[in-house]
Amino acid sequence: MNQLAILHVENVSKSFGKLHALRSVSFDVRPKEIYALIGPNGSGKTTLINNIVGLLKPDNGEITIAGIDINQKPITAKALLGYVPDNPANYPFLTGMEFLYLTARLKHLSQAEIDKEVGRLKDIFPIEDVLNTPMAGYSRGSLQKTAFLASLLGDPKLLVIDEPVVGLDPLSIKIFGEKLQQFSKSGGSVFLSTHTLTFAHKYADRVGIIHEGKLIHEVSDPKKVDLEKMYEKEVHTAYV
Numbered sequence: 547m548n549q550l551a552i553l554h555v556e557n558v559s560k561s562f563g564k565l566h567a568l569r570s571v572s573f574d575v576r577p578k579e580i581y582a583l584i585g586p587n588g589s590g591k592t593t594l595i596n597n598i599v600g601l602l603k604p605d606n607g608e609i610t611i612a613g614i615d616i617n618q619k620p621i622t623a624k625a626l627l628g629y630v631p632d633n634p635a636n637y638p639f640l641t642g643m644e645f646l647y648l649t650a651r652l653k654h655l656s657q658a659e660i661d662k663e664v665g666r667l668k669d670i671f672p673i674e675d676v677l678n679t680p681m682a683g684y685s686r687g688s689l690q691k692t693a694f695l696a697s698l699l700g701d702p703k704l705l706v707i708d709e710p711v712v713g714l715d716p717l718s719i720k721i722f723g724e725k726l727q728q729f730s731k732s733g734g735s736v737f738l739s740t741h742t743l744t745f746a747h748k749y750a751d752r753v754g755i756i757h758e759g760k761l762i763h764e765v766s767d768p769k770k771v772d773l774e775k776m777y778e779k780e781v782h783t784a785y786v
Contacts, residue, residue, distance in 0.1 A: 551610075552577055552704050552735040553598065558607030560593055560759075567593040568604070569759040575704070580726055580736040582750035582768075584743060584777060590759040591739035592632055595708045598737065599629045612703055625653070628697030632708035632739075634689040638682030642692045643668070645681060646699065653700035667695045670725055671718060686713030694722065698729070705729065707738040711745050723749040747773040755780050 551574035560568040568590050575581045585591055596602040598609055600616045600623070609616045614623040637645055643664070650660040668674050671691045676684070684692070690713050697705055705726070711719045726736050726749055740746055746753050746768060753765040755777060763780045765771060 550574075550576060552579075552612055553581075553737055554608070554610045554613075555594075555598070556608045558594070558597060558604045558609060560597060560602060560604050567759050568597070570607070571756070571759070571761050572607075573754055573761060573764065575735050575737050577735055578730050578733060579751045580730050580738070580749055582746035582753045583737070583739040583756055584741070584746055584753060585739075585756035586781060587741075589756045591756060592708055593759075594756070595706055595737075595739060599627065599706055600624055625700075626702060627704045627706055628699070628702035630690070630693045630697050630705070630707040630710065632712070634693035636681050636684060636689055638680060640681055641679055642673075642677035642681055642684070642688070645692060646677070646696055649696040650699045655700060663699050667698055670695060671721060687715065687718065690714060691718065694725075703734060705734065705736045705738075707736065709740060710738050711740065711742055719745065743774050743777060757781055 553575035555574070556572050558568055558571045559566070571594060573581070583591055583594070593602065597604050598616065600620050603617055611623045611626050614626070616623040640648065646664050646667070647660060650663060655663065668677055673688060673691055676688050677692065681689070681692070694707070694710070697707070710722055714722060723745060730736055750768055753768045753773065754761050755763040757780070765773065765776065
């Protein structure tokens with residue numbers, strides 16, 4: 547195990563019947579790093595994320611967060627991460643602000659900490675008016691922004707985000723990416739999956755390419771390469 551890794555994934559495999567969704571996937575996410583996972587539909591991105599956050603248990607392999615095994619000590623490990631799923635939950639009878647307060651309480655923040663944290667986070671996106679309305683009327687983008695704000699509560703060491711920019715307008719994508727960079731520079735780590743190669747190219751420090759459940763290539767400095775051409779080459783080679 548890499549002792550410096552915030553997220554350590556080693557030889558993780560997962561099958562659903564005869565479908566091999568993940569095949570001996572191994573990688574690390576380091577402190578202060580944004581790691582983006584890219585790949586075709588059905589390549590295993592969401593399955594991998596579900597294993598990382600403890601929604602699924604791998605058939606084989608090990609996943610640790612800051613050295614803590616997510617399956618052996620799930621409560622301790624999950625307390626260290628913030629998670630944004632690919633389809634954020636909608637709680638129709640809560641306002642966005644109530645959802646943030648509820649999430650903060652579930653993370654055992656004191657009332658003073660909750661007031662401070664929510665007060666700080668609500669201004670990241672210009673949606674304070676939206677946060678005071680019931681989530682039943684939220685667009686996909688508003689749900690995505692609210693879930694992202696909730697993931698930042700409680701000072702997590704690791705953010706795990708499945709398709710971060712789906713449903714977001716260009717300005718919100720820019721704000722989202724810059725906030726991830728700010729989070730990593732302040733000591734946090736980010737693992738995200740995305741179909742948006744331009745987002746990965748601009749904001750990720752490292753990129754992994756997954757295909758048919760296998761991590762087939764890693765790019766150590768995506769800003770110095772033509773990521774789209776490299777992606778097409780690696781996936782095409784994997785198909786052949």
